Amino acid sequence: MAGNSDPLTPRAKLAVTAGKAVAAASRAAGRGSGSVIGGRVALKLDPDLLARLAQNLDVVLVSATNGKTTTTRLIAEALRAAGPVVSNALGANMPAGITSALAGGSDAKFGVIEVDEKYLAGVARDTDPKCIALLNLSRDQLDRAAETRMLAENWREGLAGSKAVVVANADDPLVVWAASSSANVVWVAAGQMWKDDAWSCPSCGGVMQRPGDDWYCGECGFRRPTPSWALSGDHVLDPHGSAWPIHLQLPGRANKANAASSAAVAAVFGVPPQVALERMYQVQAVAGRYDVVQFQDRDLRLLLAKNPAGWLETFSLIDPPPTPVILSVNARGADGTDTSWLWDVDYTRLTGHPIFVIGDRKLDLAVRLEVANQSFQVCDNLDQAVQLAPPGRIEVIANYTAFQDLRRRVGN
Secondary structure: OOOOOOOOOHHHHHHHHHHHHHHHHHHHOOOOOOHHHHHHHHHHHOOOHHHHHHOOOEEEEEEOOOOHHHHHHHHHHHHOOOOOEEEOOOOOOOHHHHHHHHHOOOOOOEEEEEOOHHHHHHHHHHHOOOEEEEOOOOOOOOOOOOOHHHHHHHHHHHHOOOOOEEEEEOOOHHHHHHHOOOOOEEEEEOOOOOOOOOOEOOOOOOEEEOOOOOOEEOOOOOEOOOOOEEEEOOEEEOOOOOEEEOOOOOOOHHHHHHHHHHHHHHHHOOOOHHHHHHHHHHOOOEOOEOOEEEEOOEEEEEEEOOOHHHHHHHHOOOOOOOOOEEEEOOOOOOOOOOOHHHHHOOHHHHOOOOEEEEOOOHHHHHHHHHHOOOOEEEOOOHHHHHHHOOOOOEEEEEOHHHHHHHHHHHOO
16 A cells, blocks of 8 residues: 555645535534535546545445444444544445545545445545455345345455455354355355345345254255354454454444454454454444433433334343333435335334324334334424323434434534
């Protein structure tokens, strides 16, 4: 990755300056961070800007349907033990947002970049990553995302011939199939709670056999690889068989799995597991997720769940009944406008919780809860739901734009 200390041509410098100016204007107008519009302007002026910005960095790309933003944060914290990091930590994960993030990190040694699943192959071509972390693939944004096997095929074709070390979840057959085209794969047993996108073999279409934690195709022999890293309870097992305790402030099994994958990534850059895992303790919340906020004299914990896999993991970490739960679902562009995924979520796991339903598509959710035999109340807004909720901390679970609405309302 060595090279001239200032890789930017005059045109690239102009593009960076213009992008920053547009982003600042967008922020001043109250239209969000401005990172996406700034990146778009910069790439218009210099289409090769992303490649130029990445050429002096050791780059890690993180892609998945669930856990990208959190894992990106955990890896960034771990790698700071070895040098300055630039990262798109707020989740603007398409080329414009990534370009904007890298433009702000002129002194960085490492680039830790979250990438939308559909853009992974192109961003990998531009940034020549040293490492790529692949966590899972599941149904999401049904109206705009290709079905999961097509995404896995894009990854498989896009990563073939890449020199990157691919750190991949051995428990997700789609991820294993996608990563198997790579020459250098580090397998992590990170677990897979949601299995409903992987009952047919991605290689031949045969039926997957799933005895215990193992999986294999009875027809073509495609099977789970032997992992060299594993999540085991509250520890990460490294390739030498040593068990390292996981220190996290973030809740739930899914985040321990993210930490296990992050430790495997950190090791690629020479950061030992003990150091990496201790540094991950710094992360308290990720773009508002898991934050406990005060609103109307109540404690609300804000949880993001945007597809069936995410809802399943979230249900496993909420406080037990009779903790009140507020559910909020929208179906705007960024969420995907198709809400049929609600029927894939097992809402019987909420039995015993007082449930309050808000959001643009609260009636879709109400029908789903009715069929799941849950008792619930439909409310006009967050304020009303909080007033009606019985005492104690409230768990608030929302999908993507509903989560942004909530954060604005509670001033977070």
